Amino acid sequence: MNLPRLAPGVRLSFDKQRDGWILQAPERIVQLDTIGAAVIALVDGKTRTEAIVTALAAEYEAPEAEIAGDVADLIADLATRGLLVLR
Template sequence: MDPAAIPTLPRGVRLHRDRVRDQWVLLAPERAVTLDAVAHAILSEVDGTHSLAEITETLAARYAAPPEQIAADAAAFLQALHARRFLDLSP
């Protein structure tokens, strides 16, 4: 995935806190994905204005983690969401 790509949640897709199960989910029409802490941290930075590189920098600083590892994990996760049409990518 291009580090300059800007991920966005398409219309109808949103992060939601499931209070009954006490967990975060990604909701889309007739679909839902349960998120772990890492997935939620990545998606909470997706706002349609920040690139993958900027998201990586933010997460690396917040969690004191190696930027290369964050970039690889975030890119793989976002690419998988894009393949399932839960995410749009702008060049």
Template sequence: MSGADLPAPEARPLLARGVRLRHDPVRDRVVLLAPESVIEANPTALAVLKACTGEVTIAAMAADLATRFGADRALVEADIRRLIADLARRRLVVLA
């Protein structure tokens, strides 16, 4: 995937209509619910999904997660951009 295919750091991801985070009592964890699917996310992806409010930029998400997890901000931002691009292709997030 080229950089041109990735959302800009200034993009503000938002969970798509009908997509939400919910606690699944069977799995005892938070999952992403979408029409006809349930998606489990690792802790880092879950942190990104929780920030998908349409108000937080990808760059701000990266700065926050890099601080929280003690990771390189540029690497975190690249990972978030790839994740958001994948979620957008699957119509689970929209970019504001």
């Protein structure tokens, strides 16, 4: 698969006012749900998508096949929106 990383100028941070994790980019904010934040926390440009799925499956005690589609969809969506870069 691929090696996702945050796009230049994008960062993951905890927003106290929203009481949740957000992706901050120039002039926009994307609020993440708990699972989205867990996925993005593993996005470092060095970890393949398959390894992210494996780590989440172990953490949440869920089948990898069940998680893989959701992770791939989230990564693709954020890449389309210019928040992630895929290598």
